Each structure stands twice: as C-alpha cells, then as structure tokens.
Amino acid sequence: xxxxxxxxxxxxxxxxxxxxxxxxxxxxxxxxxxxxxxxxxxxxxxxxxxxxxxxxxxxxxxxxxxxxxxxxxxxxxxxxxxxxxxxxxxxxxxxxxxxxxxxxxxxxxxxxxxxxxxxxxxxxxxxxxxxxxxxxxxxxxxxxxxxxxxxxxxxxxxxxxxxxxxxxxxxxxxxxxxxxxx
Amino acid sequence: xxxxxxxxxxxxxxxxxxxxxxxxxxxxxxxxxxxxxxxxxxxxxxxxxxxxxxxxxxxxxxxxxxxxxxxxxxxxxxxxxxxxxxxxxxxxxxxxxxxxxxxxxxxxxxxxxxxxxxxxxxxxxxxxxxxxxxxxxxxxxxxxxxxxxxxxxxxxxxxxxxxxxxxxxxxxxxxxxxxxxxxxxxxxxxxxxxxxxxxxxxxxxxxxxxxxxxxxxxxxxxxxxxxxxxxxxxxxxxxxxxxxxxxxxxxxxxxxxxxxxxxxxxxxxxxxxxxxxxxxxxxxxxxxxxxxxxxxxxxxxxxxxxxxxxxxxxxxxxxxxxxxxxxxxxxxxxxxxxxxxxxxxxxxxxxxxxx
Numbered sequence: 256x257x258x259x260x261x262x263x264x265x266x267x268x269x270x271x272x273x274x275x276x277x278x279x280x281x282x283x284x285x286x287x288x289x290x291x292x293x294x295x296x297x298x299x300x301x302x303x304x305x306x307x308x309x310x311x312x313x314x315x316x317x318x319x320x321x322x323x324x325x326x327x328x329x330x331x332x333x334x335x336x337x338x339x340x341x342x343x344x345x346x347x348x349x350x351x352x353x354x355x356x357x358x359x360x361x362x363x364x365x366x367x368x369x370x371x372x373x374x375x376x377x378x379x380x381x382x383x384x385x386x387x388x389x390x391x392x393x394x395x396x397x398x399x400x401x402x403x404x405x406x407x408x409x410x411x412x413x414x415x416x417x418x419x420x421x422x423x424x425x426x427x428x429x430x431x432x433x434x435x436x437x
Numbered sequence: 438x439x440x441x442x443x444x445x446x447x448x449x450x451x452x453x454x455x456x457x458x459x460x461x462x463x464x465x466x467x468x469x470x471x472x473x474x475x476x477x478x479x480x481x482x483x484x485x486x487x488x489x490x491x492x493x494x495x496x497x498x499x500x501x502x503x504x505x506x507x508x509x510x511x512x513x514x515x516x517x518x519x520x521x522x523x524x525x526x527x528x529x530x531x532x533x534x535x536x537x538x539x540x541x542x543x544x545x546x547x548x549x550x551x552x553x554x555x556x557x558x559x560x561x562x563x564x565x566x567x568x569x570x571x572x573x574x575x576x577x578x579x580x581x582x583x584x585x586x587x588x589x590x591x592x593x594x595x596x597x598x599x600x601x602x603x604x605x606x607x608x609x610x611x612x613x614x615x616x617x618x619x620x621x622x623x624x625x626x627x628x629x630x631x632x633x634x635x636x637x638x639x640x641x642x643x644x645x646x647x648x649x650x651x652x653x654x655x656x657x658x659x660x661x662x663x664x665x666x667x668x669x670x671x672x673x674x675x676x677x678x679x680x681x682x683x684x685x686x687x688x689x690x691x692x693x694x695x696x697x698x699x700x701x702x703x704x705x706x707x708x709x710x711x712x713x714x715x716x717x718x719x720x721x722x723x724x725x726x727x728x729x730x731x732x733x734x735x736x737x738x739x740x741x742x743x744x745x746x747x748x749x750x751x752x753x754x755x756x757x758x759x760x761x762x763x764x765x766x767x768x769x770x771x772x773x774x775x776x777x778x779x780x781x782x783x784x785x786x787x788x789x790x791x792x
Contacts, residue, residue: 302529302530302539315709326556346712
C-alpha cells in the first residue's frame with residue numbers, strides 16, 4: 256500500500272510541477288499532496304442489458320379511411336378507430352357536419368328568438384333596427400360616407416395590426432411576470 | 438504561367454529518359470558508365486510496357502454460369518465458422534481507471550446497446566416535411582439590411598458600488614424574482630424547436646395505502662401505452678392524509694420515451710386517444726414550465742382508451758388503471774414556441790394562452 260501511494264505521488268509530482276529536481280529522498284509529509292480529480296472507485300457496477308417490451312406493427316385505420324402503421328405492444332394487427340381527429344369537432348371546428356345544428360324548417364325557433372332573444376341569441380343585429388327609420392336624405396348620405404370612411408380606416412388598421420402581429424412574433428423576450436419592481 | 442507550371446510537373450512525372458535535362462550533358466567532359474547502361478535506353482523501357490489491355494480479357498462462359506453464390510450459401514449444410522476473435526463487453530463497469538473499459542453504448546458490442554430506429558413514424562414525417570418549415574416561416578423576423586439589434590441589458594446585473602461589501606460579490610439576479618429564464622435566441626434553421634422526449638408519469642397513492650398491486654398494474658399499463666420499461670420512484674414528500682412517508686413508499690412509475698418510440702406514442706395519442714375523450718377541451722393554455730415543456734393529465738378512464746389497454750382490457754383490474762401526467766419536453770426555450778410546435782403537431786389548447 257505504502258509503495259503504491261509513494262509511486263502515485265511521485266507520478267503526480269512529475270506531471271503537475273515544473274520543477275526540474277525530483278524530490279526522491281524527501282519523506283511523504285514534505286511532498287506536496289495532490290488530489291486526483293478522477294478518483295478510483297472500488298466497486299464494480301453491473302451493466303444491465305436494457306429491457307424493451309416486445310412490439311408489434313399495427314395498422315391504424317382512421318375513420319375517413321386513411322391508414323398508417325405504428326409499433327405498439329398490442330398484438331392486434333389492425334385497429335379501426337371510430338372517433339379520431341378526422342371526425343371530432345375539436346380538430347375540425349369549421350365542419351358543419353360535426354356541429355350539432357338545430358333544424359328549424361318552420362322558422363319557429365327563429366321567430367321565438369326574434370321576439371324574446373337577448374344579446375347572445377338575438378337574431379336581428381342592432382344596425383338593422385337603427386337604419387329602419389330614414390328621415391333626412393342628406394344626413395343619411397353624409398352618415399353613410401362617414402361610415403364608409405371609418406370602415407376603410409378600420410380595415411387598414413386591422414391589416415396593419417395583422418402585419419405587426421406577424422412581424423413581431425418572435426421579436427421580444429417573453430415578458431417576465433414580475434410584480435414587484437426593484 | 439500555368440503552362441510553365443504544368444511543364445515542370447510533367448518533367449517530374451515522366452521518367453528521367455523522356456525529361457529534358459536541365460544541364461546539357463554533352464558539354465560535360467565527364468562520362469559515366471551508367472549513361473550507357475541498357476536500362477537507361479528509351480527503346481528498352483518502351484519494350485517493357487504491356488501491349489494488351491486488361492479490359493479486353495473475356496471470362497469463359499462456364500465460369501460465369503457456375504458462379505451462383507446464393508445457391509451455394511443455401512446448399513451449405515452447416516454454418517460457416519465465425520471469425521476467430523469476438524469482442525465481449527465486460528459485464529461490470531469497474532471505473533475509469535480500470536484497464537478493461539466497456540465500449541460506449543452506441544457500439545453494437547456494448548451491453549447497453551439498443552438497436553434502432555427501425556421505422557419512420559408518421560408524426561416524425563409530418564414534423565420533418567411540414568411542421569418544421571412552417572415554424573421557421575412563422576418565426577421569421579425580417580430585419581432590413583444594415584439594421585443593428587439594439588443591445589439588451591445584461592441578464593445578471595452588476596451591484597452598484599455603494600457599499601464596500603459589494604466587492605467580489607456574484608452578480609445580482611434579474612429584476613422581479615430570482616428565476617433566471619432560459620435565453621431565447623431567434624429561431625433559425627438550426628434551432629427549430631422539436632420534441633425532445635415525452636415522459637409519462639403516474640403517481641399511485643394506492644400503492645402506499647393498500648398493496649403493491651396498484652403499482653404493478655400501473656407499471657404494466659404505462660409500459661403498454663408507452664412501449665418502454667418503466668422506472669419506479671419512492672415518494673419525496675410526506676402526505677399525512679394518505680399515510681405516505683418520504684423515502685419509505687414506492688408510489689410512482691415513470692416511462693421516458695425518446696426518438697422513434699416517442700413519435701409513435703405522440704401519433705397514437707393525437708390521432709386516436711385524445712379525440713375519443715368526451716368533452717375534452719384541450720390542453721390548458723396556461724400549462725407549461727415557462728422553458729418549453731408542456732404537461733397535461735389524463736384521467737384513468739382516458740388512459741383506458743389507449744388501443745393497447747383496450748385490446749385486453751380484462752387484464753387490468755378496472756379500478757387500478759392509473760391516470761397519468763404526460764410531459765412533452767421540447768427544445769423550445771419558451772412556452773410560446775412549444776405551444777406553436779405542439780399545436781402544429783395537432784394538440785389543441787384552450788383558455789387563456791399564457792406566454
């Protein structure tokens with residue numbers, strides 16, 4: 256044991272120090288002690304072989320007939336799905352087929368809504384009601400012109416906003432939600 | 438210049454006899470016997486050249502017909518002997534100073550080697566073909582030529598030297614809290630966010646309260662849905678109402694998927710499992726750890742909708758099927774980018790989107 260330590264220390268001395276004379280005759284206490292970064296570990300760790308569950312190739316057939324294969328632990332060769340991204344409303348928000356639309360052929364529900372409807376289910380928009388009574392021609396034309404102008408301006412602004420939104424997507428750092436400021 | 442260069446190289450390349458010598462030998466008074474040697478004569482050197490080309494040689498028909506390596510290999514009764522030396526990785530890792538080191542896990546002879554990938558999953562193809570380029574387009578920020586980005590304030594602030602004790606102190610943290618967020622660099626072609634790994638985690642409180650059967654069932658269910666072996670974990674926190682003590686009870690299972698397995702799981706989750714959940718609004722918009730990892734949870738009845746569990750549902754005790762938390766770890770540095778990626782892959786988000 257002692258022989259080993261002395262050897263190691265001597266080796267470390269050679270590698271670490273730039274002194275030309277090797278202190279061979281010095282006792283161990285006077286030799287500079289070195290700490291090894293790479294310490295020897297005496298135990299052996301077992302290298303376990305990784306365990307992987309057996310997987311099969313399965314064909315998934317979606318509800319619209321499209322199919323793809325994937326690896327799975329289930330042994331069934333084919334999986335037919337009845338409800339998936341192709342026919343669920345969350346993934347197809349604009350599909351009228353998937354929305355539960357009420358059929359109102361006689362127009363009774365619409366009539367009810369026109370009479371008793373409040374803000375969210377009101378059928379008639381407020382603008383229609385307002386424009387129903389037209390009194391002065393000049394005033395209305397002026398108002399229409401102004402409205403058209405305002406609308407054009409609003410459209411322009413909206414476009415600018417959209418362009419801003421697109422161009423400023425990746426710009427700024429996510430805002431740190433700091434409540435107290437120092 | 439070029440012509441002169443080439444002539445110099447040519448002189449070096451052709452044998453001595455062809456090359457024009459620099460010094461005119463005729464004017465030298467000295468003569469060597471080797472000048473007259475037969476090997477130096479031009480005609481002899483040309484005689485040594487073979488006139489026949491190897492390209493014109495014909496293979497005999499019988500030899501060509503008898504050459505059939507496939508049938509020869511089939512007709513072989515016994516296997517060919519293996520090569521003499523086959524490396525076997527050491528069974529134990531005996532530390533960095535041991536002379537017999539195990540090979541790296543990427544080496545097929547290593548004991549830790551996992552072969553693969555063997556397939557190209559659909560979700561990965563989608564990502565590579567469409568999603569990556571879409572994200573790159575969406576995150577493009579045009580800067581006019583000559584535009585210089587205004588310098589930002591340093592993330593770690595200096596101390597104002599109002600006190601002598603400020604000397605040699607480590608830098609101050611950012612304003613408004615001690616959390617130092619990840620540095621978000623502009624998204625370019627080489628740092629498009631992608632999904633790094635998926636973790637399925639399930640905390641089974643019944644494992645501590647009743648028996649270990651809960652843990653076994655949860656482990657089998659998570660392994661079935663994720664295609665990888667699960668790890669178990671002991672509790673870190675003490676929950677007095679569930680009588681769980683830290684370090685005593687094994688309460689959780691976790692499966693971690695990378696690469697091919699991960700994309701298979703993601704495709705299955707998005708295309709088959711999530712649409713089947715009744716009245717599922719999507720992933721909450723405020724989820725995420727603000728460094729690009731999004732987590733959402735599935736109830737036990739939703740976990741039972743995975744095709745692997747559905748195919749032999751009777752194997753699992755119906756009460757013991759666990760719920761789980763699914764964490765999607767992405768390489769995005771902010772939740773905003775991670776949500777962009779995941780919604781492009783087909784995961785819906787609802788509610789207030791917190792960036």
